Amino acid sequence: MVLACPPLLGASSMGMDAPAGTPGGPGLALIAAKALTAEIEGPGFVDRAVVLIRDGRIEAVGPAVDIALPADYAVQDLGPLWVMPGMIDLHSHVGGSRGINDMVYQTNPGLRVSATVVNDNSALQRAVASGVTTILYIPGSGTNMGGQGVLMKTAVARYENALVRNPGSLKIAQGDNPTRWGYGMGRLMMNYHLRHTIRRGLAYAAQWEAWQRGERKKPERDIQLDVFRDLKARSTQVSTHTQYYQLVMKTILMLAKEFDFDVYIDHGSFDSWLNADLAEHHGVAAILGPRSVMWPRAPRFDTDGQVQGSAWGFQREGHTRIGFNTDAPVIPQEELFLQAAMGVRYGMHNEAMQSVRGLTIVPALTAGIDGRVGSLEVGKDADVLVVTGDPGDPRNSVERVLIGGETVYDTSTDRRRW
Amino acid sequence: MLALTLALLLCVPPARALTDESTGGDVSIEVGKLLALDDQNHVFQPGMIWVEDGKISYVGAPRATPEGMRRLSYPDAWATPGLVDLHTHIHTGGWGDINDMVLAVNPGLRVAPTLRPANALMRRACVSGVTTLFGIPGSGTNISGFGVLYKTKDDAPYERTVLAEPGGMKVAQDSNPQRRSGDLGLTRAGMGWILEYTNRRALRAMEQNRFDLSLEQLKRVHKKELPVLIHTAGSDGVVNTARMWRVTFDTRSVLSHGSFDGWKAARAVAEMGMPVNHGPRTTDYPWGRNGRMNGSASEFVAAGVPNFSLNTDSGVIPQEEFFLQASMSARYGANPYEMLRALTIHPAKAFGIDDRVGSLEIGKDADIVLRSGDPLDPRASIKLVMIDGQIEYDRERDGLLF
Numbered sequence: 001m002v003l004a005c006p007p008l009l010g011a012s013s014m015g016m017d018a019p020a021g022t023p024g025g026p027g028l029a030l031i032a033a034k035a036l037t038a039e040i041e042g043p044g045f046v047d048r049a050v051v052l053i054r055d056g057r058i059e060a061v062g063p064a065v066d067i068a069l070p071a072d073y074a075v076q077d078l079g080p081l082w083v084m085p086g087m088i089d090l091h092s093h094v095g096g097s098r099g100i101n102d103m104v105y106q107t108n109p110g111l112r113v114s115a116t117v118v119n120d121n122s123a124l125q126r127a128v129a130s131g132v133t134t135i136l137y138i139p140g141s142g143t144n145m146g147g148q149g150v151l152m153k154t155a156v157a158r159y160e161n162a163l164v165r166n167p168g169s170l171k172i173a174q175g176d177n178p179t180r181w182g183y184g185m186g187r188l189m190m191n192y193h194l195r196h197t198i199r200r201g202l203a204y205a206a207q208w209e210a211w212q213r214g215e216r217k218k219p220e221r222d223i224q225l226d227v228f229r230d231l232k233a234r235s236t237q238v239s240t241h242t243q244y245y246q247l248v249m250k251t252i253l254m255l256a257k258e259f260d261f262d263v264y265i266d267h268g269s270f271d272s273w274l275n276a277d278l279a280e281h282h283g284v285a286a287i288l289g290p291r292s293v294m295w296p297r298a299p300r301f302d303t304d305g306q307v308q309g310s311a312w313g314f315q316r317e318g319h320t321r322i323g324f325n326t327d328a329p330v331i332p333q334e335e336l337f338l339q340a341a342m343g344v345r346y347g348m349h350n351e352a353m354q355s356v357r358g359l360t361i362v363p364a365l366t367a368g369i370d371g372r373v374g375s376l377e378v379g380k381d382a383d384v385l386v387v388t389g390d391p392g393d394p395r396n397s398v399e400r401v402l403i404g405g406e407t408v409y410d411t412s413t414d415r416r417r418w
Numbered sequence: 419m420l421a422l423t424l425a426l427l428l429c430v431p432p433a434r435a436l437t438d439e440s441t442g443g444d445v446s447i448e449v450g451k452l453l454a455l456d457d458q459n460h461v462f463q464p465g466m467i468w469v470e471d472g473k474i475s476y477v478g479a480p481r482a483t484p485e486g487m488r489r490l491s492y493p494d495a496w497a498t499p500g501l502v503d504l505h506t507h508i509h510t511g512g513w514g515d516i517n518d519m520v521l522a523v524n525p526g527l528r529v530a531p532t533l534r535p536a537n538a539l540m541r542r543a544c545v546s547g548v549t550t551l552f553g554i555p556g557s558g559t560n561i562s563g564f565g566v567l568y569k570t571k572d573d574a575p576y577e578r579t580v581l582a583e584p585g586g587m588k589v590a591q592d593s594n595p596q597r598r599s600g601d602l603g604l605t606r607a608g609m610g611w612i613l614e615y616t617n618r619r620a621l622r623a624m625e626q627n628r629f630d631l632s633l634e635q636l637k638r639v640h641k642k643e644l645p646v647l648i649h650t651a652g653s654d655g656v657v658n659t660a661r662m663w664r665v666t667f668d669t670r671s672v673l674s675h676g677s678f679d680g681w682k683a684a685r686a687v688a689e690m691g692m693p694v695n696h697g698p699r700t701t702d703y704p705w706g707r708n709g710r711m712n713g714s715a716s717e718f719v720a721a722g723v724p725n726f727s728l729n730t731d732s733g734v735i736p737q738e739e740f741f742l743q744a745s746m747s748a749r750y751g752a753n754p755y756e757m758l759r760a761l762t763i764h765p766a767k768a769f770g771i772d773d774r775v776g777s778l779e780i781g782k783d784a785d786i787v788l789r790s791g792d793p794l795d796p797r798a799s800i801k802l803v804m805i806d807g808q809i810e811y812d813r814e815r816d817g818l819l820f
Contacts, residue, residue, distance in 0.1 A: 129711075295542065296819065306817040338742075344797040347818050355797075393795050394745040395754055416751075418711050 020074035021053040021382060021405035027073035028053040028405065030384070031064060036084035036353065037376040038360045044353045051083055053382040056404035061376045078386055081399060084356065085375050086133025086383035087391075088363040089336050090169075090239060090287050091266050091325035094123035095137025095152055103142040106181055106190075107197040110224035111147030113139050114166050120157050123333055128155035128409050129417035130334035131391065131398040133383040134164060134364075134373050141173035141241040143181050144190050145197060148227055149239060151369060153383070155401070155408040164369055165236070170227050173241035174250060191250065198259055201228030231261055237367060238263040243291075248272035248279070256282045264366045266325065270294060271301050273313025285321035285366040286314050289339045290331040292324075293346045309346025315354070316347075322354065323362040334418050341392040355392050381405075441809040444470045446483040447490045449497040449788060455763045455777040459755075465497060469784040472807035477778045495801050498758070498793050499778050500549025500785035502765040503740050504647060504695045505674050505729035509553030509566065511537035513733065517558035522595075522603055523616045526632035527563030528584050529555050535579045536572050539737060544570035545811045545819040546738035547787035547800055550581065550766075550775045557590035557649045560603065560612050564588070564635050565647070567771060569785070569805050578806075581771065584635060586645040589613065591662075592655035592675075610658060617667050645670040645769050647695065656683040664690040672768045674729065678702055681714035684721030693725040693768035694718050696760075697743050698735040700728070701750055713750020715757065727765035728757065738820050745794040754794055761793075783807075 021028030035049035050067040052060040060067050069075055093100050096116035102108060117137065127135070133154055139146030151168035153161075172194065179185050185193075205228045207219040230236040238261045242251045248265055252275060255263040264285040265272065269292070279286060294301055294308040301308075314322050324339040326332070331339065340355040348354060364374020372381050385391075386400035398418075401409040409417070445468070452465025454477055468476035468487065483489050507516050515532040518524060533553060543551065554565030567585030571578065591613065597603040603612055620636040623629075638644045646669055650659040656676050660683070663671035673692050676683075677699040687694060702712040718726050728743040730736070735743065744757035766776025774783050784807040791798030800820060803811040811819065 126711075295538075304817075307819050338796070341796040345799060345820070350797065392797050394742070395748040395794060397749060416711055 019406065021056070021402065023055045023405070025405075027059065027070055029069050029073045029075045030083055030386075031075065031077045032083040032386070033078070033080045034082040035061060035376055036082060036356050036390075037061060038085050038353065038357055039375045039377055040357065040361045040365060040370075044357065049083070051376060051382075051384065053384070053402070053405045056382055056406070058376060058378055058380050058382050058384075060378060080388075082387050082389060083376065084131075084385050084387060084391065085360045085380075086373065086385055086401065086403065087131050087336055087359040088134040088367070088374060089127075089132055089325055089328065089333065090136040090264075090323065090363045090367055091289070092135040092137050092328045092333060093140060094121070094127070094328045094333050095135055095150065096121070100138070101140040101142035101146065103181055106143055106178070106185070106193045107145035108139075108143055108147050109145045109170060109197060109201060109227050111139060112150070112167065113137055113147060114150040114159075117150060117152065117159055117162075119152075119159055119162050120155055123329065124154040126418050127328075127333040127336075128401050128403075129398060130337065131385045131387070131401060132333060132336050133385075133401065133403050134369070135328075135333070136168045136239060136367060138169060138171040138239060141171070141177035144173055144178045144193050146171040146173060151367060153403050155403055164372065165367075167227055167230060167236045168367070169237045169239035170231060171239055171241070172255070174247045175242070175244065177241065187246075191254075195254075198228075201225045202232060202259065205229045205232040234260075234262045235368075236262070239266045239287075240264075241267055243267040243269040243272060245271045245274050248275045252278050252282050252284050256284050262368065267291070267327075268310055268314065273308075273310055273317065276314040276317030276319040279314075280317075280319045280321075285323065285362065286310075286319060287323040287325050287363060287366060288314070288343070289325040290327040292339060292343055307346060309343055309348060311343035311358070312347030312349075315349060321362055321366065322348070323358040323366060337391045338394065341394065344392060350392070356390070359391070442472070442807050443488055444468070444486065445488045445490055445807070447492065447497065447786065447788070448480050449492050449495045451495075452477070452497045452778065453758065453793075454779065455499055455759060456779050464493065467497060467778060467784075467786060469786075469804070469807045472784055474778060474780055474782050474784050474786075477780060490802075492788050492801060494790065495788040496791060496793065496798075497778065498547075498787050498789070499762045499776055499782075500787050500803070500805065501547050501740055501761045502550040502727075502771075502776055503543075503548055503729055503732070503737070503761075504552040504672065504727060504765045504769060505697070506551045506553055506732045506737060507556065508537070508539035508543065508732050508737055509533045509551070509568070511539060517556040517562060519558040519562075522559055522597070522612050523561040524559055524563050525561045525587065525616065525620075525636040526634075527555065528566070528635070529553055529563060530566050530580075530583050533566055533568065533576065533579075535574060535576050539733070540570045541572055542820060543732075543737040543740075544572060544803055544805070545800060545816075546740065547789070547793070547803055548737055548740050549785040549787070549803065549805050550771070551737075552585055552647065552769065554586075554588040554647065557588075557594035560590055560595045560609055561616065561636075562588050562590060564644075567769070570810075571805050571808070572810055581774065584638075584644060586647055586769065587635065587639050588647055588649070589663075590649040591659045592650045592652070594649070606655060606658065610662065613662065614666070639669055640667065642668070642670050645672060647672050647674050649674050651675045651680055652678045653680055653682040656680045657686050660687045660690045660692045664692050670770065675699075675731075676714065676718065681712065681717035681721075684718045684723055687718075688722040688724070691724060693727065693764070694723045695727045695729050695765065695768065697729040698731040700743060700747050711750065713747055713752060715747035715760070716750065716752035719752060719756055725764040725768040726756075726760055727768055728760045741793055742796060745796065748794060758793060
């Protein structure tokens with residue numbers, strides 16, 4: 001079953017001198033020239049802002065003139081610097097020891113990458129220095145079902161404290177890479193395998209639901225299919241490697257509509273933006289990358305003589321939940337922000353902070369973890385970046401990172417990692 | 419001699435521009451901000467450029483446009499010179515035909531026969547504002563041949579694409595050309611021997627006034643008629659390269675790459691007066707968890723290297739992401755304006771083509787790029803690219819191409 005950890009019951013909660021903002025410590029007040037609050041509705045920013053943090057969570061956020069600073073809080077005036085929520089990458093393979101492709105069967109829904117997590121590893125150290133604070137660490141796309149991913153924070157030492165949710169998702173790969181499995185499958189056979197496993201899984205989940213209603217004896221536990229109980233209850237998502245028009249169409253019509261999974265498009269490359277209105281209609285978010293552009297005169301695709309950015313394609317057709325991924329290490333984990341910046345370059349409109357939201361609140365909502373992360377809103381984990389300006393401009397840098405109110409990276413005391 | 423004559427012919431700037439009225443002709447361009455990238459670092463806000471016969475005839479604050487000059491107005495745009503990349507491999511349209519690995523050194527070869535004008539990769543370079551390229555052979559051998567300096571024009575014949583042929587020599591003094599079969603050149607010592615021996619053969623042929631087809635172009639390097647770009651990477655290779663091509667031999671040499679811990683030799687390179695053309699790798703991550711991240715561009719600049727420039731080694735980094743090498747170097751600690759110079763006037767000076775390209779100054783080629791914002795900001799888009807006074811890309815006309 002889904003294990004959702006309460007935020008940060010770390011060592012600091014037990015110490016006498018817990019730093020301000022962390023569990024057990026005094027409150028922390030950050031005063032910034034600008035806060036990119038990044039809530040999904042509303043302006044998304046506050047000029048001359050105050051963020052109050054207590055016990056690892058955001059207690060208040062708003063204009064400095066409206067928020068009184070409690071007397072016992074540690075007050076830090078950040079001067080010209082901005083604050084924003086930590087960034088979230090829903091497609092990452094750098095959370096552990098690279099044991100991400102156990103290609104035993106064509107579908108392996110029982111495998112979990114949580115067994116391979118290496119907390120605070122060197123790739124994550126660099127990730128956090130670039131402002132990525134939460135990742136969905138997932139299996140590879142060697143088979144049609146690679147296994148279960150884990151949602152975790154990047155710069156937290158202990159697994160229990162870093163864990164946001166396990167299973168973070170079931171990783172499905174609908175096409176292409178898994179064709180290399182065995183004798184070499186085509187898309188028809190791969191689709192059959194997916195349906196076969198999903199139908200078995202849903203039948204298994206239905207047995208447990210019947211038992212819970214008292215309609216049958218307790219089913220025998222099958223760890224290969226357990227994840228389907230979470231999927232049927234929509235308490236975890238399907239993250240699916242799906243990148244062409246036909247595959248994305250099946251993501252929507254098969255996984256979302258027919259099987260009623262909470263699923264999102266992961267990759268969404270090439271011509272898959274042609275499904276944008278269908279995806280929007282079925283509430284399927286698009287987390288785009290690492291390939292985010294098609295060039296004119298590309299073989300097999302007609303881009304009308306122009307460059308075709310994936311994000312712009314989805315946006316132009318009315319899609320409203322567009323986020324970005326790196327597929328790290330395909331794109332280095334620390335260059336997540338650049339995926340959004342290039343999305344703008346390739347045509348995406350950014351007047352409503354779409355690029356920042358695509359790095360924060362959109363992936364949080366997509367993964368169902370917006371209660372904890374993704375924006376600077378009251379009650380959420382205090383995962384806060386202190387930055388020199390808009391993250392879409394590479395010349396700006398991340399000066400400091402807080403996760404759960406604790407400063408985990410600070411260029412004024414640490415050596416600058418990125 | 420025929421080769422020499424042909425080369426000289428091709429070096430001559432194009433005759434009066436062959437333009438049609440809609441895309442060329444004499445034109446006045448008014449912009450919101452103009453970065454001239456000249457020696458005085460002029461910035462005009464707003465600014466104006468006049469283009470006559472494919473050349474720049476005025477740069478400065480807006481003033482009354484002469485009779486008969488077409489007027490273009492872009493009050494929200496920034497103008498810069500077209501970008502200049504000295505380390506590129508897209509002239510054939512792909513990775514093919516760039517390495518004829520016949521001998522350990524091949525100074526007789528030239529890439530000109532493999533250049534495919536207006537190929538798709540050049541088009542992408544153009545629409546991203548990269549207007550001048552040094553197209554060179556790969557690093558498969560210690561001397562892989564002579565490259566061509568050309569512009570990224572669309573739909574122009576070879577003669578009007580080329581700025582100089584040969585544009586200079588390509589040397590590889592590290593890593594890639596190290597032979598794997600146990601013969602001479604397995605190590606840097608062997609490669610150093612091969613290069614010094616070849617250079618001395620060329621000098622001897624010059625002394626003896628002896629014709630040797632395989633050495634004629636190399637002689638021109640030693641006469642300082644042509645520059646030489648040298649692939650070298652780590653600090654030990656960097657020092658060796660600078661010493662050979664600046665002290666042992668007196669050449670117009672430019673050091674290319676200087677990656678990994680190459681920045682540690684920056685001061686020595688600066689003292690020997692050798693320009694550095696840095697990239698595609700611009701960071702040095704030390705091993706271990708908490709090591710400091712080093713952006714090497716800032717280190718080279720701080721050491722006082724003359725005419726520091728950046729490169730893509732395209733297609734290692736896609737040609738259209740040339741500007742991003744500067745943005746990221748700024749992120750890694752370098753001064754952003756200095757990085758803009760590293761994309762424009764510095765490479766032009768390092769290769770001695772600053773009389774033609776690299777800045778917006780009277781008398782230079784009208785290679786002009788208009789963007790919606792700062793050239794180092796990826797969110798800013800290209801509005802217009804002009805080469806030799808011809809509009810090669812117009813966002814309004816052509817749509818979004820990068």
